[in-house]
Amino acid sequence: MSETDFGVPIPGKVLPPEAWARTAIKRLPPPGPLDFAELFGRTAPVVLDLGCGNGRFMITSAVARPECDHLGVDILPLVIRYATKRANQRGLANVRLAVIGGQELLADYIPPHSVAEIHIYHPQPYHDRADHHRRLVTPEFLALVHRSLAPTGFAVFQTDNRAYAHYFRQVAPSLFELSEVKGPWPDAPRGRTRREIYARKRGLAVFRTIARPKPNLTHDEIAGLVQSLPRPDFTTRE
Ligand SMILES: C[S@@+](CC[C@H](N)C(=O)[O-])C[C@H]1O[C@@H](n2cnc3c(N)ncnc32)[C@H](O)[C@@H]1O
Numbered sequence: 539m540s541e542t543d544f545g546v547p548i549p550g551k552v553l554p555p556e557a558w559a560r561t562a563i564k565r566l567p568p569p570g571p572l573d574f575a576e577l578f579g580r581t582a583p584v585v586l587d588l589g590c591g592n593g594r595f596m597i598t599s600a601v602a603r604p605e606c607d608h609l610g611v612d613i614l615p616l617v618i619r620y621a622t623k624r625a626n627q628r629g630l631a632n633v634r635l636a637v638i639g640g641q642e643l644l645a646d647y648i649p650p651h652s653v654a655e656i657h658i659y660h661p662q663p664y665h666d667r668a669d670h671h672r673r674l675v676t677p678e679f680l681a682l683v684h685r686s687l688a689p690t691g692f693a694v695f696q697t698d699n700r701a702y703a704h705y706f707r708q709v710a711p712s713l714f715e716l717s718e719v720k721g722p723w724p725d726a727p728r729g730r731t732r733r734e735i736y737a738r739k740r741g742l743a744v745f746r747t748i749a750r751p752k753p754n755l756t757h758d759e760i761a762g763l764v765q766s767l768p769r770p771d772f773t774t775r776e
Contacts, residue, residue, distance in 0.1 A: 597628065600630045
Protein backbone atom coordinates (compact mmCIF):
# COMPACT_ATOMS: atom_id res chain seq x y z
CA MET A 539 0.00 0.00 0.00
CA SER A 540 1.61 3.22 -1.16
CA GLU A 541 1.87 6.07 1.33
CA THR A 542 1.23 8.56 -1.47
CA ASP A 543 -1.53 9.24 -3.99
CA PHE A 544 0.15 10.00 -7.32
CA GLY A 545 3.20 11.26 -5.45
CA VAL A 546 1.27 13.33 -2.86
CA PRO A 547 1.98 11.97 0.65
CA ILE A 548 -0.88 10.76 2.87
CA PRO A 549 -0.87 13.10 5.92
CA GLY A 550 -0.14 11.87 9.44
CA LYS A 551 2.58 9.76 10.94
CA VAL A 552 2.65 5.95 11.02
CA LEU A 553 2.95 5.06 14.72
CA PRO A 554 4.45 1.98 16.38
CA PRO A 555 1.88 -0.89 16.58
CA GLU A 556 1.15 -0.35 20.29
CA ALA A 557 -0.28 3.10 19.42
CA TRP A 558 -2.53 1.92 16.58
CA ALA A 559 -6.27 2.62 16.67
CA ARG A 560 -9.18 0.35 15.73
CA THR A 561 -11.23 2.25 13.21
CA ALA A 562 -13.15 -0.50 11.39
CA ILE A 563 -16.83 -1.01 12.03
CA LYS A 564 -16.73 -4.67 11.05
CA ARG A 565 -20.44 -5.25 11.44
CA LEU A 566 -22.95 -2.44 11.52
CA PRO A 567 -25.77 -2.81 14.06
CA PRO A 568 -29.30 -3.44 12.75
CA PRO A 569 -30.81 -0.31 11.16
CA GLY A 570 -31.67 2.37 13.71
CA PRO A 571 -30.26 5.71 14.86
CA LEU A 572 -26.50 5.41 15.49
CA ASP A 573 -25.37 6.49 18.93
CA PHE A 574 -22.32 8.61 18.03
CA ALA A 575 -21.33 9.07 21.69
CA GLU A 576 -21.13 5.30 22.05
CA LEU A 577 -19.42 4.81 18.68
CA PHE A 578 -16.65 7.36 19.34
CA GLY A 579 -16.61 7.27 23.15
CA ARG A 580 -17.24 11.01 23.38
CA THR A 581 -19.51 13.79 22.11
CA ALA A 582 -18.00 15.84 19.28
CA PRO A 583 -19.04 17.28 15.90
CA VAL A 584 -19.50 14.45 13.39
CA VAL A 585 -18.13 14.58 9.84
CA LEU A 586 -19.31 12.05 7.23
CA ASP A 587 -17.58 11.10 3.95
CA LEU A 588 -19.88 9.20 1.60
CA GLY A 589 -17.88 7.19 -0.96
CA CYS A 590 -14.64 7.87 0.91
CA GLY A 591 -12.51 5.62 -1.32
CA ASN A 592 -9.04 5.15 0.14
CA GLY A 593 -9.88 7.56 2.97
CA ARG A 594 -7.53 10.36 2.09
CA PHE A 595 -9.96 13.15 3.04
CA MET A 596 -11.05 11.40 6.26
CA ILE A 597 -7.45 10.90 7.34
CA THR A 598 -6.33 14.41 6.44
CA SER A 599 -9.29 15.95 8.24
CA ALA A 600 -8.96 13.68 11.29
CA VAL A 601 -5.26 14.56 11.65
CA ALA A 602 -5.96 18.29 11.25
CA ARG A 603 -9.12 18.36 13.39
CA PRO A 604 -8.76 16.02 16.39
CA GLU A 605 -11.78 17.79 17.92
CA CYS A 606 -14.10 16.27 15.25
CA ASP A 607 -15.24 12.67 14.81
CA HIS A 608 -15.20 11.19 11.30
CA LEU A 609 -17.25 8.39 9.76
CA GLY A 610 -16.31 7.30 6.25
CA VAL A 611 -18.24 4.78 4.18
CA ASP A 612 -17.89 3.15 0.78
CA ILE A 613 -19.52 0.20 -0.95
CA LEU A 614 -16.16 -1.34 -1.90
CA PRO A 615 -14.64 -3.47 0.91
CA LEU A 616 -11.15 -3.20 -0.64
CA VAL A 617 -10.92 0.60 -0.39
CA ILE A 618 -12.33 0.53 3.15
CA ARG A 619 -9.55 -1.93 4.05
CA TYR A 620 -6.94 0.55 2.73
CA ALA A 621 -8.58 3.46 4.57
CA THR A 622 -8.85 1.45 7.79
CA LYS A 623 -5.23 0.37 7.72
CA ARG A 624 -4.06 3.94 7.20
CA ALA A 625 -6.29 5.36 9.93
CA ASN A 626 -5.34 2.55 12.35
CA GLN A 627 -1.61 3.01 11.77
CA ARG A 628 -1.93 6.73 12.45
CA GLY A 629 -3.70 6.08 15.76
CA LEU A 630 -6.76 8.06 14.67
CA ALA A 631 -9.28 7.37 17.44
CA ASN A 632 -11.58 9.97 15.85
CA VAL A 633 -12.17 7.88 12.70
CA ARG A 634 -14.58 5.01 11.95
CA LEU A 635 -14.96 3.29 8.59
CA ALA A 636 -17.66 0.98 7.32
CA VAL A 637 -18.81 -0.78 4.17
CA ILE A 638 -22.24 0.59 3.30
CA GLY A 639 -23.79 2.80 0.62
CA GLY A 640 -24.09 6.52 1.28
CA GLN A 641 -27.85 6.63 0.83
CA GLU A 642 -28.36 3.56 3.06
CA LEU A 643 -26.18 5.10 5.78
CA LEU A 644 -28.24 8.30 5.83
CA ALA A 645 -31.61 6.57 5.52
CA ASP A 646 -31.05 3.80 8.05
CA TYR A 647 -28.50 5.06 10.59
CA ILE A 648 -28.07 8.84 10.81
CA PRO A 649 -30.35 10.57 13.34
CA PRO A 650 -32.07 13.71 11.99
CA HIS A 651 -30.07 16.94 12.28
CA SER A 652 -27.16 15.17 13.99
CA VAL A 653 -24.10 15.75 11.81
CA ALA A 654 -21.94 18.79 11.23
CA GLU A 655 -20.59 17.99 7.77
CA ILE A 656 -21.33 15.61 4.91
CA HIS A 657 -18.64 15.29 2.24
CA ILE A 658 -19.19 13.79 -1.20
CA TYR A 659 -16.10 13.76 -3.41
CA HIS A 660 -16.24 12.57 -7.01
CA PRO A 661 -19.19 10.15 -6.86
CA GLN A 662 -19.07 7.80 -9.81
CA PRO A 663 -20.79 9.36 -12.84
CA TYR A 664 -21.80 5.92 -14.21
CA HIS A 665 -21.54 6.81 -17.91
CA ASP A 666 -23.55 3.81 -19.18
CA ARG A 667 -27.29 4.50 -19.34
CA ALA A 668 -28.01 1.09 -17.79
CA ASP A 669 -26.12 2.24 -14.67
CA HIS A 670 -27.70 5.70 -14.26
CA HIS A 671 -29.90 4.35 -11.47
CA ARG A 672 -26.72 3.80 -9.40
CA ARG A 673 -25.90 7.51 -9.24
CA LEU A 674 -25.65 8.65 -5.65
CA VAL A 675 -27.13 12.13 -5.98
CA THR A 676 -30.90 11.98 -6.45
CA PRO A 677 -33.72 14.12 -5.03
CA GLU A 678 -34.25 11.47 -2.29
CA PHE A 679 -30.57 11.49 -1.42
CA LEU A 680 -30.51 15.30 -1.17
CA ALA A 681 -33.54 15.18 1.12
CA LEU A 682 -31.64 12.71 3.34
CA VAL A 683 -28.57 14.98 3.39
CA HIS A 684 -30.85 17.87 4.40
CA ARG A 685 -32.45 15.75 7.15
CA SER A 686 -29.10 14.52 8.50
CA LEU A 687 -27.38 17.88 8.80
CA ALA A 688 -27.55 20.02 11.90
CA PRO A 689 -29.08 23.44 11.10
CA THR A 690 -25.59 24.99 11.19
CA GLY A 691 -24.04 22.12 9.24
CA PHE A 692 -23.06 21.92 5.59
CA ALA A 693 -22.38 19.48 2.79
CA VAL A 694 -19.55 19.54 0.27
CA PHE A 695 -20.20 18.19 -3.21
CA GLN A 696 -17.26 17.89 -5.58
CA THR A 697 -16.84 16.33 -9.00
CA ASP A 698 -14.71 16.52 -12.13
CA ASN A 699 -17.71 15.50 -14.23
CA ARG A 700 -19.29 18.62 -15.79
CA ALA A 701 -22.71 17.01 -16.32
CA TYR A 702 -22.87 15.79 -12.69
CA ALA A 703 -21.90 19.29 -11.47
CA HIS A 704 -24.61 20.78 -13.67
CA TYR A 705 -27.21 18.36 -12.30
CA PHE A 706 -26.23 19.15 -8.70
CA ARG A 707 -26.51 22.88 -9.36
CA GLN A 708 -29.89 22.31 -10.97
CA VAL A 709 -31.53 20.33 -8.15
CA ALA A 710 -29.72 21.23 -4.90
CA PRO A 711 -30.81 24.93 -4.69
CA SER A 712 -34.36 23.81 -3.79
CA LEU A 713 -33.03 22.44 -0.49
CA PHE A 714 -29.71 24.22 0.07
CA GLU A 715 -27.98 27.58 -0.28
CA LEU A 716 -25.04 26.89 -2.57
CA SER A 717 -21.67 28.56 -2.76
CA GLU A 718 -19.02 27.64 -5.29
CA VAL A 719 -15.42 27.25 -4.18
CA LYS A 720 -13.03 28.56 -6.81
CA GLY A 721 -9.64 26.96 -6.96
CA PRO A 722 -8.08 24.32 -4.71
CA TRP A 723 -8.99 23.87 -1.03
CA PRO A 724 -6.56 25.88 1.15
CA ASP A 725 -6.25 22.88 3.51
CA ALA A 726 -5.22 20.54 0.66
CA PRO A 727 -3.67 22.58 -2.15
CA ARG A 728 -2.80 19.49 -4.22
CA GLY A 729 -6.21 17.89 -3.73
CA ARG A 730 -8.42 16.69 -0.88
CA THR A 731 -8.91 13.22 -2.34
CA ARG A 732 -7.14 10.70 -4.53
CA ARG A 733 -9.54 11.39 -7.39
CA GLU A 734 -9.06 15.16 -7.09
CA ILE A 735 -5.29 14.73 -7.31
CA TYR A 736 -5.68 12.46 -10.34
CA ALA A 737 -8.18 14.76 -12.07
CA ARG A 738 -5.96 17.80 -11.62
CA LYS A 739 -2.91 15.95 -12.90
CA ARG A 740 -4.96 15.19 -16.02
CA GLY A 741 -5.94 18.85 -16.36
CA LEU A 742 -9.66 18.24 -15.68
CA ALA A 743 -11.78 21.03 -14.21
CA VAL A 744 -12.88 20.30 -10.63
CA PHE A 745 -16.25 21.65 -9.45
CA ARG A 746 -16.51 22.31 -5.70
CA THR A 747 -19.75 23.35 -4.00
CA ILE A 748 -20.66 24.00 -0.36
CA ALA A 749 -24.35 23.41 0.38
CA ARG A 750 -26.01 24.78 3.53
CA PRO A 751 -29.47 23.43 4.39
CA LYS A 752 -32.32 25.88 3.86
CA PRO A 753 -34.15 26.39 7.14
CA ASN A 754 -37.90 26.15 7.68
CA LEU A 755 -38.70 23.66 4.92
CA THR A 756 -41.58 21.50 6.08
CA HIS A 757 -41.68 17.74 5.76
CA ASP A 758 -44.46 18.08 3.15
CA GLU A 759 -42.52 20.66 1.15
CA ILE A 760 -39.48 18.38 1.06
CA ALA A 761 -41.64 15.39 0.06
CA GLY A 762 -43.11 17.50 -2.78
CA LEU A 763 -39.63 18.48 -3.97
CA VAL A 764 -38.50 14.86 -4.00
CA GLN A 765 -41.42 14.09 -6.35
CA SER A 766 -40.98 17.08 -8.63
CA LEU A 767 -37.20 17.52 -9.00
CA PRO A 768 -35.54 15.95 -12.07
CA ARG A 769 -33.95 12.52 -11.79
CA PRO A 770 -30.20 12.13 -12.44
CA ASP A 771 -30.64 10.78 -15.97
CA PHE A 772 -28.17 13.22 -17.54
CA THR A 773 -25.79 11.93 -20.18
CA THR A 774 -22.05 12.31 -19.81
CA ARG A 775 -19.64 12.76 -22.70
CA GLU A 776 -16.82 10.61 -21.35
C1 LIG B 1 -14.47 7.91 -8.13
S1 LIG B 1 -14.35 7.18 -6.56
C2 LIG B 1 -13.99 8.59 -5.53
C3 LIG B 1 -13.41 8.20 -4.20
C4 LIG B 1 -13.02 9.37 -3.31
N1 LIG B 1 -14.18 10.07 -2.81
C5 LIG B 1 -12.11 10.31 -4.07
O1 LIG B 1 -12.54 11.43 -4.39
O2 LIG B 1 -10.96 9.92 -4.34
C6 LIG B 1 -16.04 6.85 -6.12
C7 LIG B 1 -16.18 5.99 -4.88
O3 LIG B 1 -17.54 5.90 -4.54
C8 LIG B 1 -17.81 4.57 -4.16
N2 LIG B 1 -19.26 4.37 -4.32
C9 LIG B 1 -19.96 4.12 -5.45
N3 LIG B 1 -21.27 4.08 -5.18
C10 LIG B 1 -21.41 4.33 -3.85
C11 LIG B 1 -22.51 4.43 -2.97
N4 LIG B 1 -23.76 4.26 -3.40
N5 LIG B 1 -22.29 4.69 -1.68
C12 LIG B 1 -21.02 4.85 -1.21
N6 LIG B 1 -19.93 4.77 -2.00
C13 LIG B 1 -20.12 4.52 -3.30
C14 LIG B 1 -16.93 3.72 -5.03
O4 LIG B 1 -16.70 2.44 -4.50
C15 LIG B 1 -15.66 4.58 -5.07
O5 LIG B 1 -14.79 4.26 -4.00
